Amino acid sequence: MSGDIIREESMTDLWNVWFSELHQNRVGLTIKVKRLLYSGESPFQRIDILDTYEFGKMLVLYGSIMITEKDEFIYHEMLGHVPLFTHPNPKEVLVIGGGDGGTVRETLKHPEVERVTMVEIDELVVRKCQEFFPEVAGQISNPKTRLLFADGEKFLSSTQEKFDVILCDAADPIGPAEVLFQKSFHQMAYDRLNDDGIFVTQSESPYFHQRTFKKLYENLSRIFPIVRVYWAYIPTYPSAIWSFTFCSKKYDPLADFDRERYNKLQLETNYYNDEIHHAAFVLPNFIRKLING
Amino acid sequence: MSGDIIREESMTDLWNVWFSELHQNRVGLTIKVKRLLYSGESPFQRIDILDTYEFGKMLVLYGSIMITEKDEFIYHEMLGHVPLFTHPNPKEVLVIGGGDGGTVRETLKHPEVERVTMVEIDELVVRKCQEFFPEVAGQISNPKTRLLFADGEKFLSSTQEKFDVILCDAADPIGPAEVLFQKSFHQMAYDRLNDDGIFVTQSESPYFHQRTFKKLYENLSRIFPIVRVYWAYIPTYPSAIWSFTFCSKKYDPLADFDRERYNKLQLETNYYNDEIHHAAFVLPNFIRKLING
16 A cells, blocks of 8 residues: 555545525525536426435525525415414415425425325426435325426416415526416406415515515505515525515404314424414515515 | 736635635535635734625634624624613613624613613634724713623622623634533623513524524523524524523513613614514424424
8 A cells, every 4th residue: 555645635625616696696505516416497497406415305496595405385375374263264275386386395284185186387496406305305296286298377377276375386586487466366366266265475575575575565465455474484585584475355464363173173384383383474674664665 | 018918807806715614524605705804813813804795894803703893883783772671770781792892782772871881702703893894883982881801700709790681602612612501600690680680691693503502591591581582594603593681680671672772772773673572582393393392
């Protein structure tokens, strides 16, 4: 062995790859990457799946983090359980987008739900999530799930079906999801809801995307009689604070929280609970000012 | 002019400096820097002040962001107003650390406060904040402020004074602030409080610093009869979620919130409000589990 050349670093030391998601090229989250697992291109977008040291596996669409194994529970619990514990009998649920399946998974924890229709434009996202994120995507194959590969807006404009709850689990308003942030889409969602229906949409960061957030709130307030914003801390989303806009024809998420069903279901959640259900609607002043200003 | 060599980029394009604060070399916040304003070394630590595109001026101690112009209000409002609207008559307030002066500024918004004693170990931090962050540090020269340059633990162990409220505005538990996270220090704080006194300490990130957070909670629960955790979203702190541990001999921050004084004072805050005062104590399940587990 003597005479061999000894490397001073191990191969691990030399692998030093960082994924960064930047906001306006001024600030961002940077994450050390363990391995590149998949990189592909669908008819709609670039899709990457990375394994990371801090957050486990991570799905990235056109450069934006969609989910990570470690923190996806927050977004999906908060998008799903707030409306589903407000509506007293959510039988028919529609998820627009949400190709990773996390929202479907949380929705199906409610035994009242008889069917969840998932309308995702990009089949490749679904297939890759089923392959790489089985714990997120597993309920896509549940018999209660009806999976349609279609444009969410076109589906809503052509269907005659009605829903109790519609969840807009859209990617950011660049790329294929842009249409899901338009008022015309929100009007269609209103029209496809039953008379006591609830529509919730993710509404971007109230810190980094204030114009989008504010515009969404204004548009939705012109359509729905009850509109309330709630928020969650999500480590891997831009700015790490995220908003949801709750829109309803009849039920108020604060007055009509269904404590009996909540207590009976004994959900095992890692973020959501009955107190968070209410506290999430309490807005820091800087968000209040965006809405009222 | 013909024959001149034309640069293809402007000078601005070429300046591409990023500050990153990494957690365990796995994940971090990265911020584009406009200008380096100051870099120095005190007897205690390295001090840097940077101007950034997203967050304005930024104070960095031994590589950790302490404050930025754009978001410092959140930390200071939440550290100051939660205890000061719980204690019915906070005359004597002690701030340990907090060399930037932001906590003193919020404290002095309460007319009941007759004196705030600020015990900061590092005079250079205070002087540089007075120079570069006048809107944060301005109240350090208020006649009600008594400024002492001393080690917080030594001050507490030698003084005979008593306080109504003690706020531990410590840097991270590496470097000179380490002692402020020890149980012996917390016992001294208890001893220097009046019989109805309140102690609040920043208690790190409940996402990234779970061991420190949990240990602090356990230690403080052995000393104070009332211990409650609250949290805030702070964009530039590691993980962007931050905890505060509220410790009290008599008053409960939820039961004893002083609505009358709150309504009368008409504070102009950007994060804190009466509802946030309560909602901040509602913990997501992953934090609940840290405390109860």
